[in-house]
Amino acid sequence: MGLWERLKDGLGKTRSGILGPLGAILGRGAIDEELYEDLEAILIQADAGIEASCQLSARLRAEVKARKVREANELLPLLKELLIQQLSVGERGLARATGQPTVIMVVGVNGAGKTTTVGKLAAKEAAAGKKVLLAAADTFRAGAIEQLGIWAERANAQFIRHQAGSDPAAVAFDALQAANSRAVDLVLVDTAGRLQNKVNLMAELEKVKRVMGKAQAGAPHEVLLVLDATTGQNGLSQARLFHQAAGVTGLVLAKLDGTAKGGIVLAIQEELGLPVKYIGVGEGIEDLRPFEPAEFVEALFAGQ
Ligand SMILES: Nc1nc2c(ncn2[C@@H]2O[C@H](COP(=O)(O)OP(=O)(O)OP(=O)(O)O)[C@@H](O)[C@H]2O)c(=O)[nH]1
Ligand SMILES: [Mg+2]
Incomplete structure (x- = not known):
C-alpha cells in the first residue's frame, strides 16, 4: 500500500x-x-x-x-x-550542527513509538551516507536496550549502551563523547517512556538533557516528542508537559496508519506552535516520512 x-x-x-x-x-x-x-x-x-x-x-x-x-x-x-x-509553521527539517555531531533526543509517553522512530530515522540517515550512533538511554524497561540494539544493526548504526538499570544521563554523556571522538554525524538518544504527569521522571528527562549539554556544548539540537496519533486529546497535555520539562523542538506523529484523529496536531500547533517533522505510517524501517502539510490536509479531507 x-x-x-x-x-x-x-x-x-x-x-x-x-x-x-x-x-x-x-x-x-x-x-x-x-x-x-x-x-x-x-x-x-x-x-x-x-x-x-x-x-x-x-x-x-x-x-x-x-x-x-x-x-x-x-x-x-x-x-x-x-x-x-x-x-506549515516552524522549521520542518532537522536542525543540523556543523563541525560536530548533530544530537537528537527522542521523548514521549510509554509505547508512543519512540524506539521505532529512532530506528527508522537512523536507517534513513545512514542510507543517506551519514555516520549514525544510537544511544540506549532507556535503561528502565526490560528489553529496551536489546530492542534498540536490533534497530542499530538493521540501520547500520553504531550503538552505545550501559547495563540495564543504570543512569540514563550517563549513557547519553558517554554516547556524545564517543560520537565526538569517532566523528559521528548524527546521534539519536532513545529515552524511556514516561507519563507526562510523573514529576520525578520528567525531572530525570531534564537532567539527561542538561548532561548532554555538558558533554557537547549546544546539544541536543533537537528534542523530538513522539506522539501516538491515535491517543487523541491527551496528546495536548503530553506536548505541554514534555515541552515544559525538555523544551520540545518538534513532533513526530507515529501510527498515522492506525485509527488516528489527525486534529490533535492543530490543537498542539495552536497552543505551542511546534512543527510536525515526521509522520510514522507503519512498523517497518521505511515507514517514516517527512511531514507535508498539504498532503496531510488532503488526506484529512480525502473523498470530499
Ligand atoms: N502501525 C504502526 N505501529 C507503530 C508505529 N510506530 C511504532 N509502532 C509500534 O508501536 C509499538 C511501540 O513502539 P516503540 O517504538 O517500542 O514505542 P516506545 O515509545 O519506544 O515504547 P516504550 O519504550 O515502551 O515507551 C511497537 O509495536 C511498534 O512497532 C507506526 O508508525 N505505525
Ligand atoms: Mg522505547
Whole structure:
C-alpha cells in the first residue's frame, strides 16, 4: 500500500468524523452563524480542541469577509488553505550542527513509538551516507536496550549502551563523547517512556538533557516528542508537559496508519506552535516520512 492510501486509511476515523458532517454543511447553501458553530463542533470532535477550533473558525470568518465569499461550497478550499498555513509553521527539517555531531533526543509517553522512530530515522540517515550512533538511554524497561540494539544493526548504526538499570544521563554523556571522538554525524538518544504527569521522571528527562549539554556544548539540537496519533486529546497535555520539562523542538506523529484523529496536531500547533517533522505510517524501517502539510490536509479531507 502506498503512502497516500495508508494516510487516508489511517485518517479514516478523522475522515468520517470531519467529512461526513462537513458534506452536509457544505450542501446548505448559505454561510450563516450556525454553519460556523457546526464547523467548530466537527473540528472539536476530530480532536482539534476547543481553542484551535474556535481560532480556526474565526480565521475562516475573517477570510470569508475579506474575500467576499458567499456560498458555503466555496469554503472547503479556503478551509484547507488555512489548515495548510497553520501546519506549515516552524522549521520542518532537522536542525543540523556543523563541525560536530548533530544530537537528537527522542521523548514521549510509554509505547508512543519512540524506539521505532529512532530506528527508522537512523536507517534513513545512514542510507543517506551519514555516520549514525544510537544511544540506549532507556535503561528502565526490560528489553529496551536489546530492542534498540536490533534497530542499530538493521540501520547500520553504531550503538552505545550501559547495563540495564543504570543512569540514563550517563549513557547519553558517554554516547556524545564517543560520537565526538569517532566523528559521528548524527546521534539519536532513545529515552524511556514516561507519563507526562510523573514529576520525578520528567525531572530525570531534564537532567539527561542538561548532561548532554555538558558533554557537547549546544546539544541536543533537537528534542523530538513522539506522539501516538491515535491517543487523541491527551496528546495536548503530553506536548505541554514534555515541552515544559525538555523544551520540545518538534513532533513526530507515529501510527498515522492506525485509527488516528489527525486534529490533535492543530490543537498542539495552536497552543505551542511546534512543527510536525515526521509522520510514522507503519512498523517497518521505511515507514517514516517527512511531514507535508498539504498532503496531510488532503488526506484529512480525502473523498470530499
Ligand atoms: N502501525 C504502526 N505501529 C507503530 C508505529 N510506530 C511504532 N509502532 C509500534 O508501536 C509499538 C511501540 O513502539 P516503540 O517504538 O517500542 O514505542 P516506545 O515509545 O519506544 O515504547 P516504550 O519504550 O515502551 O515507551 C511497537 O509495536 C511498534 O512497532 C507506526 O508508525 N505505525
Ligand atoms: Mg522505547
